[in-house]
Amino acid sequence: MKKKAIVIGLDGLEPRIVESMLGRGELPNLAKIRAAGSYSPLKTTYPAQTPVAWSSFATGANPGAHGIFDFICRDPRTYQPDIALSRFERPNSMLALPRVVNRRQGTPLWQILSNAGIPSTVLRCPCTFPPETLNGKMLAGVGVPDLRGSQSKGTFYTQNKSAKAEENEQLILLDLGDSVATRVIGPRNAKQPARDSFCEIRIEVDRGSHKLAIQTGGTPARIEVAEKKWSEWVRFKFRLSMLQSVSGIARFYVRQLSPFVEFYLSAVNFDPAAPLFPVASPPNYAKELADSIGPFSTLGMAEDHNGLNNGRLDEAAYLDQCELVVAERERMMHLELSRFAEGFFFTLFDTPDRVQHMLWRFRDRQHPGFQPDLAPELATRIEEHYQRCDALLAPVLEAADADTLLMVLSDHGFGTFRRAFHTNTWLCQNGLMVLKDNHQPGEDLGDGFTQVDWSRTSAYALGLGGIYLNFKNREAGGTLEEGAEAERVRRAIQEGLPAAVDPELKCTAIRSVSRREDIYSGAFVKDSPDLLVNFQPGFRVSWQTSLGGFSHQLIEDNMRRWSGDHIVDPESVPGILFINRTVPATVPRIIDLAPTILSYLGVPASVAMEGRSLLS
Numbered sequence: 133m134k135k136k137a138i139v140i141g142l143d144g145l146e147p148r149i150v151e152s153m154l155g156r157g158e159l160p161n162l163a164k165i166r167a168a169g170s171y172s173p174l175k176t177t178y179p180a181q182t183p184v185a186w187s188s189f190a191t192g193a194n195p196g197a198h199g200i201f202d203f204i205c206r207d208p209r210t211y212q213p214d215i216a217l218s219r220f221e222r223p224n225s226m227l228a229l230p231r232v233v234n235r236r237q238g239t240p241l242w243q244i245l246s247n248a249g250i251p252s253t254v255l256r257c258p259c260t261f262p263p264e265t266l267n268g269k270m271l272a273g274v275g276v277p278d279l280r281g282s283q284s285k286g287t288f289y290t291q292n293k294s295a296k297a298e299e300n301e302q303l304i305l306l307d308l309g310d311s312v313a314t315r316v317i318g319p320r321n322a323k324q325p326a327r328d329s330f331c332e333i334r335i336e337v338d339r340g341s342h343k344l345a346i347q348t349g350g351t352p353a354r355i356e357v358a359e360k361k362w363s364e365w366v367r368f369k370f371r372l373s374m375l376q377s378v379s380g381i382a383r384f385y386v387r388q389l390s391p392f393v394e395f396y397l398s399a400v401n402f403d404p405a406a407p408l409f410p411v412a413s414p415p416n417y418a419k420e421l422a423d424s425i426g427p428f429s430t431l432g433m434a435e436d437h438n439g440l441n442n443g444r445l446d447e448a449a450y451l452d453q454c455e456l457v458v459a460e461r462e463r464m465m466h467l468e469l470s471r472f473a474e475g476f477f478f479t480l481f482d483t484p485d486r487v488q489h490m491l492w493r494f495r496d497r498q499h500p501g502f503q504p505d506l507a508p509e510l511a512t513r514i515e516e517h518y519q520r521c522d523a524l525l526a527p528v529l530e531a532a533d534a535d536t537l538l539m540v541l542s543d544h545g546f547g548t549f550r551r552a553f554h555t556n557t558w559l560c561q562n563g564l565m566v567l568k569d570n571h572q573p574g575e576d577l578g579d580g581f582t583q584v585d586w587s588r589t590s591a592y593a594l595g596l597g598g599i600y601l602n603f604k605n606r607e608a609g610g611t612l613e614e615g616a617e618a619e620r621v622r623r624a625i626q627e628g629l630p631a632a633v634d635p636e637l638k639c640t641a642i643r644s645v646s647r648r649e650d651i652y653s654g655a656f657v658k659d660s661p662d663l664l665v666n667f668q669p670g671f672r673v674s675w676q677t678s679l680g681g682f683s684h685q686l687i688e689d690n691m692r693r694w695s696g697d698h699i700v701d702p703e704s705v706p707g708i709l710f711i712n713r714t715v716p717a718t719v720p721r722i723i724d725l726a727p728t729i730l731s732y733l734g735v736p737a738s739v740a741m742e743g744r745s746l747l748s
Contacts, residue, residue: 476733494510559599
């Protein structure tokens with residue numbers, strides 16, 4: 133009998149919410165899995181981040197063995213932030229595209245299965261861009277950029293001439309009138325980086341029917357989009373040169389038709405039928421999927437949180453777009469389950485993570501961004517989305533026969549994000565970072581450490597909780613020697629940060645600071661931050677710190693719509709695990725799941741895997 137292992141990821145499901153809803157009978161499919169086997173919290177990774185945790189899921193090892201420590205890393209030669217999940221290498225030929233390289237190391241379980249002749253279907257697992265060759269099929273997940281190389285940069289169009297561009301967006305000011313020509317911005321021109329490729333479009337306002345008609349210049353050539361609605365996918369073709377063009381897909385959202393015409397265009401995704409870079413393995417698999425289920429988002433972060441953060445979308449529009457993403461993923465899952473006969477099957481639904489990030493403030497009355505007028509309508513949207521996730525498990529249960537190992541898991545839990553901590557500001561206040569020309573920390577200094585005097589700096593913070601020491605022969609302007617000097621700096625940070633008191637809440641913001649050598653092992657520990665900050669629930673590193681920036685104050689209210697998070701002490705945010713087998717009473721770890729799957733399918737785990745099978 134051919135064995136099957138089916139794993140469904142529901143990113144970010146919080147155990148406290150799950151357990152409460154199970155108690156009320158609101159998650160019937162998860163309850164069935166629990167009744168057939170077991171349920172428990174799931175120990176996550178350091179830090180509790182999506183790319184880190186899912187890479188440990190895949191490899192059965194701690195981050196030191198697979199090299200993914202954060203969404204953000206730094207170049208020690210420049211101190212500048214960079215995307216930690218993949219990198220682009222310049223080609224030798226002017227006509228060739230850059231080569232993309234996956235930064236995740238280690239051997240994932242599907243490669244071990246492939247070597248044993250067992251097929252896998254892997255849909256949207258993070259840190260799989262570009263996809264690797266395997267016995268089976270893979271569609272890449274978190275890490276796939278948009279067509280401009282960013283992680284989700286939409287475009288806001290408005291006739292309001294006083295509008296200003298918000299964070300991580302493009303702004304286009306429209307001419308006045310009901311018939312206006314404008315453009316869709318495409319990828320950068322590799323030969324002339326200052327110039328963008330684009331497609332011309334024309335909009336026609338139909339005020340009687342409250343619709344915007346758009347001549348797209350693409351496919352379909354003309355669409356009509358009602359006010360407060362999203363369009364279907366539109367395929368655009370961008371000409372890069374006389375010999376080169378590239379296609380991408382995007383959706384329009386019509387925000388309003390009066391007093392100003394305003395609409396929003398999602399980030400332009402790689403076209404699954406003809407992606408600029410491979411997003412699937414084998415390469416034609418994305419096209420095959422699109423031919424079967426229709427166009428779909430290829431962007432790693434498919435939910436348009438930037439549009440909501442910037443106020444270009446309201447919560448209703450954001451939730452509508454999230455449902456479009458879930459429905460696409462659900463169609464993929466149905467298609468592949470219908471032809472899944474043996475081996476390993478994996479699908480990740482990222483959307484619960486995104487919904488919680490953006491709507492947590494409506495269920496937390498102590499959150500500074502709590503809006504009492506909207507709370508009655510939106511306070512239960514997170515629980516409703518959990519029910520949506522439970523409902524999509526019905527066909528999974530039907531596909532899981534007696535010879536199927538079934539797991540449903542989240543990579544980490546969730547909580548509120550009320551207060552933001554400016555770690556670089558603390559380093560300045562405590563003499564561990566010095567700014568040029570007697571500057572004081574402040575947002576006017578920008579990101580990227582442009583005003584830091586590296587010759588007098590001992591440490592700097594970058595990413596979502598990491599601190600690096602400014603070592604000689606590692607950082608470009610390093611000052612520290614390993615030994616007593618570096619140990620003094622480590623101790624100052626480890627003892628000083630947990631003592632930092634929030635002046636408003638009269639409590640500490642940080643539970644502890646971990647040394648990398650105490651939590652990581654493996655070939656890539658050298659690439660990790662030297663120290664990791666474990667925040668108390670309710671606190672998180674500031675956005676400015678994550679990109680090498682500052683604030684004039686140490687701790688401030690988080691007033692962004694991004695109001696929930698999990699970048700705290702990992703012990704506070706375990707994930708969940710439902711499995712249709714009885715497992716030991718000890719709390720399982722996310723690194724135990726790959727060895728468990730391999731054991732069930734009769735394949736020995738790699739010697740590099742630190743986890744242990746839950747079935748042995």
